[in-house]
Every structure is written in C-alpha cells, then in structure tokens.
Amino acid sequence: MCNNYRLHVPVNVIGDAFRQADRPLHFPDGQPNLPATDDIRIGDRAAVITLEGETPQLTMTPWAWKGPGGRPVFNFRSDGRRFDGSTRCLIPADGFYEFTEAQPGEKRKTKWLFTMSGASWFWIAGVVRDGAFAMLTTEPGPDVAPYHDRQVVVLASEEGMAWLDLSRPEGEMLKALPAGALSVDRVWPPSHS
Secondary structure, eight states: OOOEEEEOOOHHHHHHHHHTTTOOOBOTTOOOOOOOEEEEETTOEEEEEEEETTEEEEEEEEBOEEOTTSOEEOEEEOTTOOOTTSEEEEEEESEEEEEESOOTTOSSOEEEEEEETTOSOEEEEEEEETTEEEEEEESOOTTTTTTOSOEEOEEEGGGHHHHHHTOSOHHHHSSOOOTTSEEEEEEESOOOO
C-alpha cells in the first residue's frame, strides 16, 4: 500500500487551486518552504490542507498516527465509511509509489511511480487524527490493480474543496479513477535504454 509519495509542487501553485475557488489558502504557522521531495515516507512531516471554519489552511503534519496496537496508521480504508464528522485533509502530490516483487536478479522490490495523466499534480484524500494524517484508500482502479489490491484516493487539483467541505457526495469522490487516468513508470530498478 502507498507508504511513499512525491511532491515537486511549489506552495504558490498549491495556493492557486484555492485562489481560483475564491478561498485563499491560509498558513497559520507561516508559509513553509516546500522543497521538491522524491520520497515522503511514513513519519515525515508533510504539507496537508484542512478547513478551519470556512478557511483552507496548510500545515506541516506528521504522516501516520499510532493505532491501538502501536503500529502506524498511514492508510485508512474509505469503503463503507462516512467522513462528515472527521477532519478531512488534502495531501498535495505529483506522484505516489507502489511496490511489487523484485525483478529477476534484484534484491529490492520493484518501485513504480503513478502520476496523473495530463496533470502536473493532484490531491490524495486523507483524514487527520491525533495530530497526524493518513491517506484514504479504496478498491484499485484499472491502472493500479496490476500492481496492488488497494489504492489511495486521488482527486484532481480542482476537486480539492469538494472533499474539504463535502460539497459533493463522498461516494462520488472516494473511488478509483477510470482507466488511463494514471500513468505508471518503473523507477527501480532503473530501465537501461
């Protein structure tokens, strides 16, 4: 399951998504520097957007809260659940990774990068609990199914406010994208052309 993602999106580009919706993004802890990062991992602090009243706000928040057994909860099933009473969040990303068995002759698992076709970045739908966030997952769509039996919920950049304020039904958003919506590239082991 997704335990690693990528963010190469400047904070001003993230802010543009909210300016276009006439809901300017607020930075309660000051505007962070978001350097291009290839590997955001469980436990890292990362940019997430939540609503404070009617105002979207970006904060740097740890990825994964501690579950009942002490294990990190970094992915959270959305199937059959409602999130109207939850602190919903948006996780900006321009790629997420899935891992499959190692290629012949390799010891490390094969690492695949998923990006949104025709878009430079997207949101991953999430929730915040205990001061940390987790990504919501759903049944895999046709682009992810060959690689994993679950996938994170991916939303286009213009769909973010609908998740934060639930201005669209959850069932319309918390599902996999249609075939061809995601592109996939192998990043490990590198291809030798």
